[in-house]
Amino acid sequence: MDDLHMDALVIGGGIAGMQSALDLGDQGFQVALVERDPSIGGRMITLSKVFPTLDCCSCITTPKMSAVAHHPNIHLYTYCEIQSVQEHGAGFDVSILQKPRYVDISKCTGCRECEYECPITVPSPFDRNLGAYRAIRVPFSTAVPQKAVLDPEYCLWCGKCEQKCPVEAIDFSQQPETFTIEADSIIMATGFDLTPVSTKKEYGAGKLHNVIDPLMMERFLAPTGPYGRVLRPGDGKEPGSIAYVQCAGSRDETLGITYCSRVCCMYAIKQAMLLNGALPMADITIYYMDIRTFGKGYEQFYQNAKAMGVNFVRGKVASIREDADQNPILKVEMTDTGEIVEQTFDLVVLSQGIVPASHPTVSLPLGSDGFISVPAPDSAPCVTGRPGIFVTGTAAGPMDIVDSIVSASAAAAEASAYIRENGSRLEVEKEALYA
Amino acid sequence: MSQSQQPKILILGTLSGGYAGADSTGQSHLDYPPNTYILPVMSPVMFPPEFYLRAFEHGMDGIIVMYSGTDSPYKVEADGTAKLINRAYQLMKERGMDIRRLRLAAICTVCVKPFLKEVNQMNDLLEGIGFVKDEIAAHASAIVTQEAAHG
Amino acid sequence: MPENQQPRIGVYICHCGGNISGAVQCESVAKALKGLPNVTITRTDESMCSDAGQSLIEKDIQELGINRVVVGACAPMLHEQTFRGAVTRAGLNPFLYHHVGLREQDSWVHGHDKTAATDKALRLMSAGVAKARLLQPLDPIRLGAEKHALVIGGGVAGLRAALDIARQGLRVTLIEKSPFLGGRMAQLETVFPTEEEARALLHDLIQKVTAHPNVTIFMGAEVMGVSGYVGNFTIQVKQHSRGVSDDNAEALMSACTQEVPDPFNYGLTKRKVIYRPYEGCYSSTPAVDWDHYDGRPFDVNGWPIELKDEPKSFELNVGAVVVATGFDPYTPPQGEYGFGELPQVVTLPQLIRHLALSKDGKSLQWNGRAVRDVALIHCVGSRQVDGVHQPQEDGQVNNYCSRVCCTASLHMTADLHKRYPELNIYDLHQDIRTYGRGHEEYYRHALEDGVRFLRYNGEEVPEVSPAPQGDSHPVLVKVKDMLTYGEEIEIPVDLVVLAVGFMPRDLHGLDKMLKISRGNDRFLLEVHPKLRPVETAVKGVILAGSAQGPMNIQESLSAASAAAAKVASLLGRGKVELPPFVAAVDVEKCNGTGACVEACVYEGAIALQTFNENGEEVKRAVITPANCVGCGACVAVCPNNAVNVQGWTLAQYEAMVEAIGMDLPAMTEVTA
Amino acid sequence: MTNRVDPTLMRDFKKYGAVGIEKCFNCGTCTATCSLTSNDSQFPRRIIRMAQLGLRDQILGSKEMWLCYNCGKCSETCPKQAEPANIMAAARCYAITNYDTLGIGRLFCRVPLVGGLIAVLLAIFFGAFMYTQRETMSTESLKLFNFIPYEFIHTAGIVVMILVALASLLAIFNMVVRMARANDITIKTITGGARMNWLTAFWDAVVVQPLGQKRYREECDIEENRRVWYLSKWFIHAATMWGFLGLVLATALDYLLEIVGVKATGAAVPIWYPPRLIGTLGGLLFTYGVTVLLVKRWRAVDKAHSYSRPSDWIFLALLWFSGITGFIVEIALYLPRAPIWGYWMFLFHVSVSMTLIFLLPFTKFAHSLYRVVALYFHALKPVPVIEPAKAGTD
Missing domain, CATH: 3.50.50.60 (FAD/NAD(P)-binding domain)
Incomplete structure (x- = not known):
């Protein structure tokens, strides 16, 4: 070039x-x-x-x-x-x-014929690996440009896509x-990236079945999401109770991240409101230290969520473990009363913060x-x-x-x-x- | 149940007032009766009184003009619309129509509560007084009866 | 020209990713509409506004010869422009497009009754189709734009906006109501998180602005009137006299004896009516405080000198207006937390001024005594609760968060601790909101400095009362501390500091003149917080800084630069396009009654002109599009319906109403 | 009840070694992390909060601080690194100082140099005093009580015990009064409630918890226990305590056997002889426990052992010296030829042990008293509250 x-x-x-x-x-x-x-x-x-x-x-x-x-x-x-x-x-x-995309974008029309033909299913990072797509695909339905891309890591080079492509856009020789x-x-x-929680062993270090990150929840809630509904990744069950663990990657010196990630309060409240719509019977609890709804219209948003029945509990969650049915159990001091509770939920979202x-x-x-x-x-x-x-x-x-x-x-x-x-x-x- | 069996409410909402207010209500996800049809208008000062009569004839049982009033970007909107609506009331009375079927309300872009109040009030009213076509028919038959009596 | 042929209407219904399709059976609606006359194709899509969705329309226009497009989607406010763009790309006139709002006005409000929502969608869409049949191609009104912007407000946001606009090669006029630049920032000592001197930063900015050749500044000036539209606003400005000049300033100032409470120090001190707010201010020439000057002559060396305000009025022609009018700190009503009743209760801005004026001593002095214990109460005038707090004059409470006060308060406690390490500070908050980069550090510092934090519940605010006789301290603060399990804690203090929030300003009619609106919180309202976060609904009027809502300095600067970027995009080419929604006369129908001219209140928008028609002199109405606002007052009064607003004709409305009232053949099937 | 803040207490607490107390933002992680806390006894945050606001009466009236075994998990997980475990230790130090009205405890906690000096001087005093009473040093066999007459040690010991008992009772009285006041404990709390409440509580407070280390063993540092049992925190603490009690028991048995005329105190006996067996085992356990504790503190192996204050060192040093010297004496006793240093070691042992006992109410050693008292109150089942009958019906 x-x-x-x-x-x-x-x-x-x-x-x-x-x-x-x-x-x-x-x-x-x-x-x-x-x-x-x-x-x-x-x-x-x-x-x-x-x-x-x-x-x-x-x-x-x-x-x-x-x-x-x-x-x-x-x-x-x-x-x-x-x-x-x-x-x-x-x-x-x-x-x-x-x-290399292995697709000539000047030719590709985004018709997805290659994608339909491809025999290899790979986890989709667009869906936080909750869903799957093909080794050759248009990255997602609203992608710009609407052009296919081939993932050489998974491709078997079987050539089916090449045969199927109506405009001969597949080019395995790209360098x-x-x-x-x-x-x-x-x-x-x-x-940004999400703050990693693999070092936070109190929260299961990313190994618990039904403890997810907030971007996964976004995909569950998104109409274009992998399942079209909210479910537990562990067993596909519809959750009846969901907890949010705020500051799960911020304001915590044990993680080496002392700053506030600024968005977590609002996205947790937002997801809680959306969950209220998606799963009207579900109980939603947000465990927090300070609710930081500082932006224009944010405080009212928080008050609306409270009025809607979202449960706000002050207290930083100390630990999460899971029971035999893979239900996460949170342990927390409700600091308003001093009561120490162990609460079992169907699904827990770690409100992870933002790192560069x-x-x-x-x-x-x-x-x-x-x-x-x-x-x-x-x-x-x-x-x-x-x-x-x-x-x-x-x-x-x-x-x-x-x-x-x-x-x-x-x-x-x-x-x-x-x-x-x-x-x-x-x-x-x-x-x-x-x- | 089809909405054709419900009285219909036409709302003429200004882009800088009622229509945006209805959008605000939508953004707040607040329910109201679905027999409401909102058309965006620049300013209702453009509608001659006869327009409302024709709308009633087309099956609109109630009309709410949601204008921006004194907050309107258009200088004549506040006074001008009121005058036109008053003339429409005259025409309605002449035809034996309940003038409460036509209302003028100032609704701002974030007037969620007033918007809901207007819609619900009109609905309650229509539940009481029924379809406009029945009213027109009753009036017509009354005239016939009257004329018959005189004749 | 495809638009002049028989209408071939393409109808598109957006699922809006479930937002619409969750309540409306989009496929059924599409199917029912298919049967309407002139409808060539109906389609539904997951997301019409996506590139793929838009391409769908473009393809249909090109391949199926679609020449009218109706999209049912979210509010037209959000995406009407998007689809007009798509239609244009496909070679169709953008005004052969009609947008129906199915989300905000249907699916989101009737979700409980899917049948009714579907029926309503069908009726609204068929109304859209009815309108589409009557759509005509229109051309936007193209106007020259002044490459000159007006910035209202000489605070940090206004200054920054002016500088950035000037740096884009445009002319800027900045007007500031007070006789000095700097706004609220000048009242601060240091700024967080860098701890730089506020005035040093401010003066650096003022220096850049005043030195820029593209900038003109009027101080002591206010807007008296606004007319025109984007690209061509005419602004009436009144500028008050400064009253003194550099030559006579010192003599007059020393002769001046009349003193008034100094608003710069929030009334803590007094100043003369000829004043500079602080040393090193800009402009350095003093000014007369006309609002308070009693009019008595000054005795200068035995000569009585009387000063008079002789305001100058002038007009500015600008292409865009940036509103950077700032905020007012909340003033608690008499008695709120003892304010105005107990001398030991001050606001945070007052304390900042007090500290700026105090000499460094061993201890903080207030009201003639040494302060040992201080209570700081957050959320005064913010996050208010209906029924708990006294409403404002308009009956509303400030239920918003003022965003800045938490960090500002802890920035203050850091300063207090540094100056007076022995001071005991109690911080009474609801939530500590040190959200920004480097802000949490202030919280950490405050903790490490020994500030005690107590958490109150917004519905049970702390109580401030005078201490009983013989108590060690003059004031008692009582709070139900949620960090101590809701137990009542009593704090004896010498000083109570109220961290007051931001109040939207009374703009004395400026907002009305500019026709911009305010949101629920009464701050100036943007079009959409994400799509157009600094623009108002009035094209060419742009917001910068805390006039829009609470913001700290950094955020005000960003907003101001963003406003400058918008001004540059708008005016950079020296021309703007206006929507074509103005009145147009059908000369065939017009018979010159003049009713329209009588009804019109806009200067030069419509007039009767004499034409020669078949040798006969006739009068016909003629529109001047640039002066017409499209209100339609002329439409209602025309006995022949000879005048209409383009794109919003009476005939279109009648057709739409008829369509709403009609039961389509397929309707029963669809909504059964 | 209104609680008036006292800003001086938090600064005070720092003098007791609460290094991170001001950092705490009351998130509650520590309390929820702790496996010993419960809804009737919340800590560490409650203690931290009281200290932050200066609610002295509530702190001194709390039993919570004595329920903590300083496992350090709270400090490991604290998001502000406020060292809650260390604050708990400081609170105990603060309580020891305040329950002791004689002001001696204050010296150990607040003026460690003086405290240390007192301990040394006291030991020298005891040593010198006994040395004045010395008699013969037989080289044939180690005839310790020919060196310092047994009666003399006995009498001196009893005097020390009585003094210690008086001071301890006074301190416990102080503690109980404050605790009763802060927790609304009355005689009814003890006598009321479940039948034999006082007895079951006593059993729990004296036998199950301190001797059995039940909760420490079962609930505290479970992960730690999974590693190697002999390095786990509860075992080291238990070894120290059991060893110490073993030594006390051996001494008491020895004395008892003399009273009943079975043997003379100090007479050489075979290894299987119960007092000797208990003493040897106890000594081994004790020395092991104290040595490991010292090493842990010296190397600051974890959060719980990172912030040792002088009072910790004084206490551990006294423990270690009394244990190790006793053990050396024991060895000397059974050497074929009696070494002269055996007598000096004996003198040293008696002096240090007496000092240790004498200072019991004033040093960290006092925790053994207060913990039992606190555990007792903690174990009392609450008197069921009978709701007053509501007048009328709604």
Whole structure:
């Protein structure tokens, strides 16, 4: 591939990255959006509904994905990884690895014939491995681009897909390719991972059958989820009682994570409300230390959940074990009364927090919390320690969707100002931009 | 049971008021009777009084005009709509229709409770006074009887 | 042109991922609609708004020759634009599209009765189809846009918005109501989490803004009127005189004797009516406090000098307006936690000012005595409960969380502890909400500094009362502490600090002038917290900072930069497009009665013009689209129905009403 | 009842070694982690909370702190690393100090240097005093009571015992009064309730729990027990205690046998001879237990042993020296030739042991008293509350 020149390169195609790209693109800048996965959409597209409005999540994400895909100024690079970022004047040379899809995306129509033909079933990371898809597939129904991708780890190279493909898009000979984009500025929108709980042996270290993470619950609740309903992964039973363990990966020095992950209170309340709808007979209890519903409309959301009958109990869950029927049993002090209870539930959700996602090779100073450092949050909340590189969304610390979107637009404003002030575009071009 | 057996309520909701208020109610997932049909309008100041009569003829048993009133982005909406509705009342009276079938209410974008109140009130009313077609027919037959008596 | 042919209508019903299909039998509705005249195809989809869903429509337009599209999905507010976009991509005029809200107004509110919900969906959809039959292609009104934005408010959000807009190459005018820039941030000492000096950060920002060639600033100025629309707003501004100049300022200030409580210090101190709020403020020229100046002349070297406010009025033409009008701290009513009754009760902002004014001594002094024990009460004016708290003037209570107070309070306790290590601090909270990056550290510090935390239940708030005679302390705070199993704990203190929340500001009609609305919490309302989080329902009017809701400095900065990004997208090209929903006259029907002109209140929107028709002079109504708002006042009064609002015609409404009232043949089958 | 806060107590507690008390944000993990706590006796958080707010009476009236065996699990899991186990230990230290009205306990807990000095001086005093009464050192066989006359040791011992008993009773009285006040305990609590309540409670408080270490063994540190039993926490504690009691029993038996005229005290006897058998086994257990405890504290092997305060060291040192010297004397006694150092060791042993006993109510040793009392009150079945009959019907 030829070297390309862009005004901005956005790393990460989640909601923050998409919004930054859209804001820059709308202003007339040429933007490259680089995404590690085969589809953009990030974490948000896997969610069910979003707080505090309870809109269906895909109703907000898919139009943005669609807008990104159709934007004349946004150039989408999916299934790509950043290899290196070198300073080049005021801008950067970014070396990018295009991972082989084994599908020619210029030919693929997303008809899914290959997927129907493929004999290999593999667990789907989109569904938090709760569901399965094929070794060759369109990553998920609303994926952008709607193009198939083949997973070489599982593929038997039987060639059935190749025979079936009506447009001869399957290409087993694809190799990883490296290309370079010259960009005047970079926006890091690399997102987050859930805090690992494998070190928390009190919570079963991830080995208990009916203790799940919140993103799994999102998939259960999502209409596009693997089962279309909520069930226990251990035995497929419909849960009659569900508990949320707050701060299961935050504010806990035994995990080495002392910060608040900011979103867990709200997503737990939201899921509780949705569960109330999905399983009207289920008892839902949220065990918490402090309910942190600080955002616009959030406190009312919390009060609504209380009124709806969601049970809020103050006390940090000390331990979880399971009985012979694989029912998780929580032990907790209800600190309001001092009562120590052991409560058996059908399903327990660990409200795990947010840690930085594994980074592409962009060397940037990090804060003590591991997120990208923002040296002057009270004067430039999106500016990192490296000139020309900006940060947005959960790459800069835990953040909810609303705050991520605002921060994404702010990062776009910073980047566009930087491009105007330092960018390598010719003056003429700059003038032309706003002619 | 088919809704054709229920009295129908037409709601003309402004985009900056009633229609958005109904959306707010929906976002709060608050139930109300389903015999309500909300049409978005820029401003109800566009509807001539005859429009309402024709709507009744088409089987609408109650009409609530949910406008934005003084909060409207349109200067004439508040006074203008009220005048038009008053003229509609005149026409309704002439036809022997219960004027409570047509109501004007100011509903804001987040007026969830007032929205529900209006809808429920109209429903209660219609439960009492029944279908508009019966009312029109009764009036017509009354006129016939009257004329017969005179004639 | 496909749109001029016979209508070929494509009908699409969205499951909305179960949101709609959970209550509405979408397939049945689609099947029933299939039988309607002009309906060429009906489809349902899991998610119409997804790329795949949109492609479906595009494909049908191109392959089946669909020339009218009706989608039944979520509220039009959310996705009407999305589908218009899809229709446009397929080569169809975007206004040959009609959106029916099946989610907020049907499935979400009638979920208990699936049959009724389905019937309603069918009627609404058939109304949509009826309208679609009568849709005509429309073109948006294209207007030049001023590459100039107005920022209202000179606090940190306004300043940041102005700077970022200026940096995008646009002109900005910033107006600030008070004679000085800086807003609430100037009243702070240090900021969390960096512990930088608030004023140093602020002055750095002011320096950048004032030095930027694209920025014009008017202080002591307010908006008196707004007209126009996106791209072309006309703003009437009134600017008060400063009253003094650098030359005579010092002489006048020393001659000035009239003193008033200083709002900058929340009334803790007094200042003269000719004043600077603090040393190093911007502008450094003092100003006269016209609201309080008693009008008496000053005696300067024996000469009586009388000052007069001579406001200047002028107009600004701007393409967009950023509202950065900020917030007010909540002022507790007399008696709430002893406020206004006990001299030992202060608000957090007051204490911040008090500390800024106090010399460092061994102990904190308040009301003439040394403070040994302090109680800090959270959620004053926030998270209020109906029936427990005294409502505001409008009858509402502040049931929102003010977001900033928890960290601000603990930031304060850290400062107190540093300055007065012997001080005992009690923190009475409901939940500690140190959510932000680096905020939990303040909680940790407070704990380690020995701050005692007590947790009260929102419905049983702490009690503040004077201590009985002879007690060691003047005030007693009693609280049912939920961390001590609900036992009543008595805390003797010398000072009670109320962590007051954010109050939405009275904008003196500015919100009305801009036609922007407020939410349930009475803060200014955005269109949608995720889709368009800083934009208002009025195109071209954008929010920045705490006018929209409680925010800390960092969040205000982000919001302000985001607002700047939106302004840049809107005005950068120097032109904007307006929706074509304006009145249009059918000259065939118009016979020049002039009723429409009489009904119209918009200057220059509709007028009678004389035409020559078959050698005869006739009068016909003519619309000027840029001045028409599309209210339709002309429509109702036209005896011939010769005028209609494009896209919202009377005929369309009649057809829709008729469709709602009609029982479709398939209906009984569907809803049986 | 209104509880008035006292900001000084938490600072006080830090002086008793509660290193993390201010860090606690009352999440309740510690209480829910503890296997010994129950709804009638909640700890550690309750104790921490009382200390944070300065509710002195409630702390001094609590039995909860004595139910804790310092297994350290709460400290391992504490999300704020506030060291609740250590706070419990500090609370016990605080209680020992406050129940002792003589002010000696305060020295051991608050002024460890002075405390240590007192212990050393006391031992020297006892040693010197006995040395003045010395007689002959036979080299033929170790005739200990020819060195220091038996009657003298006996009398001195009885005097020490009486003093200790008086001080202990006074302290226990203090404790009981405070506990009764804070928990609404009356005579009825003891006599009322189930039949033989007082007796079953006594059985539980004296035999089942302390001697049998039932709860420590069964409920505390279960995982630990699964490792190797002889290194488990309960066994080490039990070994120390059983060993100590074994030594006391052996001494008492020896004395008893003399009274009934079976043998003379101190006379060499075969290994199977019951007092000697008990004494040897007890000594072995005791030395093992104390040595392991010392090593654990020295190496700070876990949370429970990380924050040793001087009073811990003084107590353990006294225990260890009295145990090890006794054991050495025992060895010397059965050596073919009586070594002279055997006499000095004997003198040392008697002095240290007397010091240990003498300081019982003032050092960490006092926990053995208070724990039994607390366990007794804990074991009492509550008097059933009879709801007053409601007037009228609704």
